[in-house]
Amino acid sequence: MQNTPVDQPEVLGLRERKKRARREALIDATHRLVGEHGLDAVTVDAICEEAGVSVRTFFNYFETKDDAALGHAPWQLETPAGEVFAAGGPTGHLMLDLQALAVSFLTDPPIGRERLARAMELAAKEPRLVARHLAWFEQHKGQLFALVERRLGQDGPHTPEMVGSVLLFLTHATFLRWDAAGGHGAADDHLSAVVTELRSILSD
């Protein structure tokens, strides 16, 4: 059950710990204030005051006020699940492995489960956040395509773009369904339902 990525030291230095603490403090402060007053009524100044940090520092951590609400960090695709996928696993069956990867995106969020839940809650009320989230995905599409390309090689029947787009679609659709269910249930089950319905529509 331990979470020990290979190339990171088990115990972090003071500097790194402080950085993470600050990041989380900023996200929490944002969630607190936005949950109470709404996204547009909360200024970055207010968030920084709440978190006890200068405005300039805020923007060292997040590109955007919205990013803080969503807890966005630069996406790390070098996760164990990502590597397994690129290497041709876990089953060797493309569609199943895409599903496994999508599940890993949803169940091991870099932000932590409760914070993710808070972010989802806010996004449901503030459409702008959903848009920003999509934009963030878009920003990392290149990385994602590269990952898929490693898996496919350049000789397969499918284009990395198309496969990557399908992966994003599955992830997003599952996310929505999960959210609609109030965050209950396992990601696997929702994803299965999505795939089933997608197949049904296509072969209708």
Next chain:
Amino acid sequence: MQNTPVDQPEVLGLRERKKRARREALIDATHRLVGEHGLDAVTVDAICEEAGVSVRTFFNYFETKDDAALGHAPWQLETPAGEVFAAGGPTGHLMLDLQALAVSFLTDPPIGRERLARAMELAAKEPRLVARHLAWFEQHKGQLFALVERRLGQDGPHTPEMVGSVLLFLTHATFLRWDAAGGHGAADDHLSAVVTELRSILSD
């Protein structure tokens, strides 16, 4: 070959004509300047000067500088194609009709073909624009779902959300493929290729 929506008079008043002319002038001015200097180097002030219009007026036409570059107008889903789809046509076969609708989105853009091509060109160089475009789609998702819901009724096997999402996926994927082909070829053909590959991936 004539384009005569039902509830609009054949000849427009001076007011309406001026409005459209201004909108197009603003889009063209934006395209000209952004194409030359890049999106971030062009201020709204500059665009307005180029178009001979006050800044305040600019924001009466567009929510955002980026919207002007993309030529975004509030989406009218009450198109002939939309109505046909909602009514169960044109073939009565869901998947085929989704494709027909997607094609109509791509071939009858509210903005006009050349302007759309210009916008695509800019979007390829400025990732922000793609993101904004997605956000704009997201804003109109509700309308789109409503349209799909009219078609499906509430008793069908599929959820409007899922069908709507598939529609967006098809449209977007086709758009990308079209763009990658340099804007050449018919939308139909690219869409068919997308559907074929999607089926192939899913049943792989």
Next chain:
DNA sequence: CTGCAAAGTTGCAGTGCGTGTAAAGTTGCA
């Protein structure tokens, strides 16, 4: 043609996001 109501444009002042820069403070390490 005239005059009135509706719609549209404009300048202005203001809010707030986001960035460059340079100085001051912290942490890592020899």
Next chain:
DNA sequence: TGCAACTTTACACGCACTGCAACTTTGCAG
């Protein structure tokens, strides 16, 4: 203990975008 690398912070600035109130233009009825 002291130096090098990294962070935070204050300050100043540019620009996107908005509300408002005056002004101009268009549509239309008499």
